[in-house]
Structure formats: structure tokens, C-alpha cells
Amino acid sequence: MTSLTRRAVVASTTLTLALAGAALVPAQAAPGPTGPPDHDLRVATFNASLNRNADGELAADLSTPDNLQARNVAETIQRTRPDVVLINEFDYAPGNEDLFRDNYLAVGQNGADPVDYPYAYIAPSNTGVPSGFDLNNNGVIAGPDDAWGFGFFPGQYGMVVYSRYPIDMDAVRTFQHFRWADMPDNVLPEGWYSPAELAELPLSSKSHWDVPVDVGGKVVHVLAAHPTPPTFDGPEDRNGRRNHDEIRFWADYVGSPRQSSYIYDDEGGTGGLKPGERFVIVGDYNADPLDGDSLDGAIDQLLGHPRVNTSVTPASAGAVEQAALQGGANLTHRGDPAFDTADFADGAPGNLRVDYVLPSTSLRILDAGVFWPTSDDPLFRLVGTFPFPTSDHRLVWVDVRLPHRP
Structure with a gap:
């Protein structure tokens, strides 16, 4: 696969070991006697695989504090202690975010300190919502493949954002219903969808969210998908x-006003971010820059974007170990295994880099890592090998310093 040159650090064994260790450093290190905090x-982003086979199952699992997988997810977050975290594959239902926060994140797991997230954002997803069309062209209108986004029930594979800092709920923008056909120069498959389908088919298989977080009076837009x-x-x-094109949406959204002029949100607002706005793009984007099955250059639309800071690439020693084992x-992969974020041991593509935390160039990256301990680390039990005790994805985190201007 052709790929734009990545502005990324080349991970040596020393670097990956250092990063793996850094994943255990608390998010808010105590300040020294005279100096500011170190970041x-x-x-962070974490595809935690908190999806279930039927509507209501996740709520049932989260309603008590003893679901082992949910405890592992919570402990992973407690060990890395992000200030803001997106969880992908978290079934949508109002209240699920409170159940997980109250019964798991706020309860210390296996000696880890509880983590407090006073603020959360959750919203509907296109997954599992019946379209009424035969979107996969198999002659039958039924099943998860004919939903607006693949799913067996509405909200399956949804997402949630947790934050230590206030979320400006009135300023959140969602793009669940933006139509794919309304993106100029899209790469829709020619002749596959009928005109009636194209008139309704959304671009986003789940949703795209712009979640503004107020960090000490400085707004950071968390762009989740x-x-x-x-x-x-x-x-x-x-x-x-x-x-x-789901990836391209954010590239246009953070681009010039001309690039983003076609965009509209679910409330009718138009355009993208204003020049100079701070942002962090987060999520499982299901695209590796060098390997896997995504279209050539798909993720490079972000990795090569002039407003995206890729000066440090999150890495781990555990990923290197597992790729070799x-x-x-x-x-056969061309990418550095240190950068992998998902363990697809049971599939042909191998392990890939698909989960991203990409700050704007207005935010200086201080450190970054992937929570993927090596097999001799006591915390390896949280990642394990197939069948995984938590998820086939790994939590990815980036530390940034906000400028001191307003």
C-alpha cells in the first residue's frame, strides 16, 4: 500500500521499553516544589469491546460491579489515568455511561486507584438502525448488514467520552445524519447504491462527534469517531x-474553511473548525498506514495533514514481542510493529496500527504510548493473548501541553 511519509519517531528497543513503562505514569503527576506539572x-482512545450480542445485555453486565471484562477495562483506564478518554464499542443506551462510571471506574480494581470522571458524553449511533433498504444487495431486506451501520440492534458498537474536565454540552456537534453523497469528490462505489438509498445513506457508520472540553479555560475539541x-x-x-471517506471527514473538518464548507451537523450548523482551534482526533479508525486492507492513503489523510501533530508516534514493547511470537x-508487514495497537492474531491481516490520538499542531506532544505490556509484566494479564481477557485493541494515550494563551 502506498503511504505518505509519516512524521513519526522510529522506535528503538530502548524507546519502546521506555514508552511501555510510561503508560503506567499517572496522568497528573504531582508538581515539583517550583516547577509546573510535567504535562x-x-x-486516550480505547476500543474496549464492551459490545454485547443483544440490546440490554451491556446494561445488565454493568449494573453489578463483578463483570470481569468490564473490570479489566476499568483497570486499564485506571493504570493509564487519562484526563479524557474515548471508549469505542460501548453499546449505546442512556445510562450505560453512568453504570460503567459508578460501578467500575469509580471502584479501585486490583489495587489500582479509582478514577473520577465527573463528565461524560454519549449519543445515538447508526449501528443497528434498520435502513429499510437492501444495502448489501443480497435480495433480502433484513439483518445487521442492511442497517445504516452494521449492527444487530440500534446502538451496538457505540461510543462514549469520559472527561475530568467540563464538557460544553451546548456546543457539542454530531454528524450522525450527514449524507455520504453530500461529500464532494467522495469515493462511493459506482452503481452499488440506488438513488433512493443515496438520498438517505449516512457517511458515518456510527457517528462523528465534536466534543468541546474546557481545560482550565482553554477549549480542546475532542473529535471522536x-x-x-x-x-x-x-x-x-x-x-x-x-x-x-469517514476518515476524510475529519481531514476536511479541521482543514480550511473552504475545505469544510460542505459540512453540516445534525442541528443544521455548517462548516468545520475555525482556524487556530485546538483539537485531538481520537478513535479506532480501522486503517493502518502501511498494512491491512484499507484504501491506499486512507489514514494518511490525517497523518499527513498540515494541522495534525505527528511528531511522536505511540509505541510499546508488548506489540513488538507479540508480532514476533x-x-x-x-x-510480511512494512510497518514498525512497535506502533501496532490491535492484536488480530486470529485473522489474516496480522497486528495493525488502527487506533489513533492525533493532536493539532497547536498542542505540543510531551509523551505518548500504547498500553501493551510484555508477557513478563504483571499487567500483561490485562491484554493477554487470544481469546483476549479484555479486548483485541490496546489503549493509546498522548500527553499534550496546552499553550498559555487564552
Whole structure:
């Protein structure tokens, strides 16, 4: 796959070990006698696989404090202590965010300190919402593949944002219903969808959110999404094409006013971020810059963007170890295994970098890492090997310093 040159650090064994260790440093280190904290904000993304097979199952699991997977997810977050975290694959239902916060995050897990998130944002997802159309063209209008986003029930594979800092709820923008056909120069599969389908088909397989967080009077826009995997289709590559344009949406949103002029949100507001606004793009984007099945250059729309800071690439020693132990497709990969964020040991693509925390260039990156301990680390039990005790994805975090201007 062709890829734009990445402005990324090349991880040596020493660096990856240092980063893996840094993942255990609390997000808000205590200030020294005369100096400021070592960073201002830790932002993380975690596809935690807190999705269930039926509506209501996640709420049932979270209603008591003894679900082992949920405890592992909470402990992973407690060990890394992000100030703001996006959780992907968290089934949507009002109240699920409170159940997980109260019964798991606020309860110390296996000796880890509880973590307090007074603020959270959750909203509907396109997943599992019946379209009324035969979107996969198999002659039957039924099932998860004919929903606006793949899912067996509305809200499956949703997402939630937790924050230590206030979220400006009145200023949140969602783009759940933005139509794919309304993106100029899109890569829709020619002839696959009918005119009636194109008149309603949303771009986002889940949703795209702009969640403004107020950090000491400085607003940081948390841009959250979870584009569809670029697989599970046919020669038309409808999912690969949708994945490409879901990623492109943020590239245009943080670009120039001209680039973002076509965008409209679910309340009718138009345009993207204003020049100079601070942002962090987060989520499982299901696209590796060098390997896997995504369209050529899909994630490079962000990694090569002039407003995106890629001066440090999150890495881990655990990813390097597992790529070597598992072999297979990993041996043919062109990307550095230190940068992998997902363990697809049971699949042909091998382990990939698909989860991202990408700050704006107005935010200086101080440190970054992937929570992927090596097998000799006591915390390896939280990641494990297939079948995974928590998720096939790893939490990714980045520390940024906000400028002192207002």
C-alpha cells in the first residue's frame, strides 16, 4: 500500500521499553516544589469491546460491579489515568455511561486507584438502525448488514467520552445524519447504491462527534469517531470506500474553511473548525498506514495533514514481542510493529496500527504510548493473548501541553 511519509519517531528497543513503562505514569503527576506539572492533558482512545450480542445485555453486565471484562477495562483506564478518554464499542443506551462510571471506574480494581470522571458524553449511533433498504444487495431486506451501520440492534458498537474536565454540552456537534453523497469528490462505489438509498445513506457508520472540553479555560475539541472496517464486502469495496471517506471527514473538518464548507451537523450548523482551534482526533479508525486492507492513503489523510501533530508516534514493547511470537502475516508487514495497537492474531491481516490520538499542531506532544505490556509484566494479564481477557485493541494515550494563551 502506498503511504505518505509519516512524521513519526522510529522506535528503538530502548524507546519502546521506555514508552511501555510510561503508560503506567499517572496522568497528573504531582508538581515539583517550583516547577509546573510535567504535562497538561492526557488524552486516550480505547476500543474496549464492551459490545454485547443483544440490546440490554451491556446494561445488565454493568449494573453489578463483578463483570470481569468490564473490570479489566476499568483497570486499564485506571493504570493509564487519562484526563479524557474515548471508549469505542460501548453499546449505546442512556445510562450505560453512568453504570460503567459508578460501578467500575469509580471502584479501585486490583489495587489500582479509582478514577473520577465527573463528565461524560454519549449519543445515538447508526449501528443497528434498520435502513429499510437492501444495502448489501443480497435480495433480502433484513439483518445487521442492511442497517445504516452494521449492527444487530440500534446502538451496538457505540461510543462514549469520559472527561475530568467540563464538557460544553451546548456546543457539542454530531454528524450522525450527514449524507455520504453530500461529500464532494467522495469515493462511493459506482452503481452499488440506488438513488433512493443515496438520498438517505449516512457517511458515518456510527457517528462523528465534536466534543468541546474546557481545560482550565482553554477549549480542546475532542473529535471522536469509529469508521467501519474496510472488509466484509465484495469487489465493490463499499466498506473500504466508506472507511476512507469517514476518515476524510475529519481531514476536511479541521482543514480550511473552504475545505469544510460542505459540512453540516445534525442541528443544521455548517462548516468545520475555525482556524487556530485546538483539537485531538481520537478513535479506532480501522486503517493502518502501511498494512491491512484499507484504501491506499486512507489514514494518511490525517497523518499527513498540515494541522495534525505527528511528531511522536505511540509505541510499546508488548506489540513488538507479540508480532514476533505470532509470526504469520506480521512477518510480511512494512510497518514498525512497535506502533501496532490491535492484536488480530486470529485473522489474516496480522497486528495493525488502527487506533489513533492525533493532536493539532497547536498542542505540543510531551509523551505518548500504547498500553501493551510484555508477557513478563504483571499487567500483561490485562491484554493477554487470544481469546483476549479484555479486548483485541490496546489503549493509546498522548500527553499534550496546552499553550498559555487564552
